[in-house]
Amino acid sequence: MAKKKRPAKKKPAKKKPAKKKLAKKKLAKKKLAKKKPVKKKPAQRKTTVKQTKESGLALPYFAASIEETSLEDNGETCSFCGAAGALDEYSVKEQIQGSAWVAAGQPREGQVCLDCIRAGRVEYLHKVEWGELTATGVQGNSVRFPYILKGHDKEAVAAGERLLAKIPASAVKELRRTPPFRAWQGAEWLIHCDDFMCFIGVWGQDEFATHSKDPERLYQEMLGDRLDLEYGELFGPHSEVTLYAFRCRHCDRLRGYIDGA
Ligand SMILES: [Zn+2]
Numbered sequence: 239m240a241k242k243k244r245p246a247k248k249k250p251a252k253k254k255p256a257k258k259k260l261a262k263k264k265l266a267k268k269k270l271a272k273k274k275p276v277k278k279k280p281a282q283r284k285t286t287v288k289q290t291k292e293s294g295l296a297l298p299y300f301a302a303s304i305e306e307t308s309l310e311d312n313g314e315t316c317s318f319c320g321a322a323g324a325l326d327e328y329s330v331k332e333q334i335q336g337s338a339w340v341a342a343g344q345p346r347e348g349q350v351c352l353d354c355i356r357a358g359r360v361e362y363l364h365k366v367e368w369g370e371l372t373a374t375g376v377q378g379n380s381v382r383f384p385y386i387l388k389g390h391d392k393e394a395v396a397a398g399e400r401l402l403a404k405i406p407a408s409a410v411k412e413l414r415r416t417p418p419f420r421a422w423q424g425a426e427w428l429i430h431c432d433d434f435m436c437f438i439g440v441w442g443q444d445e446f447a448t449h450s451k452d453p454e455r456l457y458q459e460m461l462g463d464r465l466d467l468e469y470g471e472l473f474g475p476h477s478e479v480t481l482y483a484f485r486c487r488h489c490d491r492l493r494g495y496i497d498g499a
């Protein structure tokens with residue numbers, strides 16, 4: 239598979255420590271912003287988007303900062319509802335994993351705001367653990383790559399695809415309305431308890447230390463079978479990989495995976 243860079247924001251990337259401070263400020267703003275009444279007049283729509291930018295996305299499968307997406311107010315109006323502050327460009331030419339697609343009868347390409355993404359006017363065909371979303375549901379990786387059912391880990395593949403098949407249609411619909419997080423080789427949603435897990439952000443040493451007195455052990459538990467880099471290597475001076483963290487919506491289990499350039 240062709241390697242792809244973790245797509246960057248248009249703005250030059252800030253150094254990590256500065257970004258963390260910013261995130262804390264955003265959290266404080268979130269608390270203040272929460273009490274404001276939600277207004278629905280068209281003129282207020284931009285405010286809705288702005289608040290979302292400050293407070294992060296609070297979606298069933300995406301509980302990280304909006305900075306983790308490629309969504310950004312691009313100064314255009316939404317092609318669907320005309321609201322100012324459209325966040326994403328889409329084009330039906332890009333019907334590939336992680337890209338938006340639109341149903342028949344909708345504008346074929348244009349700009350979309352977060353409200354319209356949430357309304358399902360543009361949807362995303364994500365890669366998921368053991369497979370991918372399709373326009374109608376999910377399919378296991380073996381549909382496209384039948385040889386994996388004959389490989390050395392065929393039992394794991396078959397078991398994983400059985401888990402994927404148990405995920406209800408309502409969950410698939412919700413994930414299609416969830417924007418992807420920025421990832422080196424495309425966002426992939428992990429699964430647990432017959433559901434997709436909620437993406438909670440990119441984790442570094444601080445996050446592991448916050449969640450456990452034994453960060454290395456937590457790392458090993460979270461990565462499980464996907465552990466191919468030791469904790470010290472991941473956060474070592476030459477590391478060029480990123481760890482994406484997820485929480486199960488049913489049992490709170492934490493999992494994650496790493497990928498890199
Ligand atoms: Zn819109």
Ligand SMILES: [Zn+2]
Pocket residue numbers: 430431486487488489490491
């Ligand atoms: Zn679970």
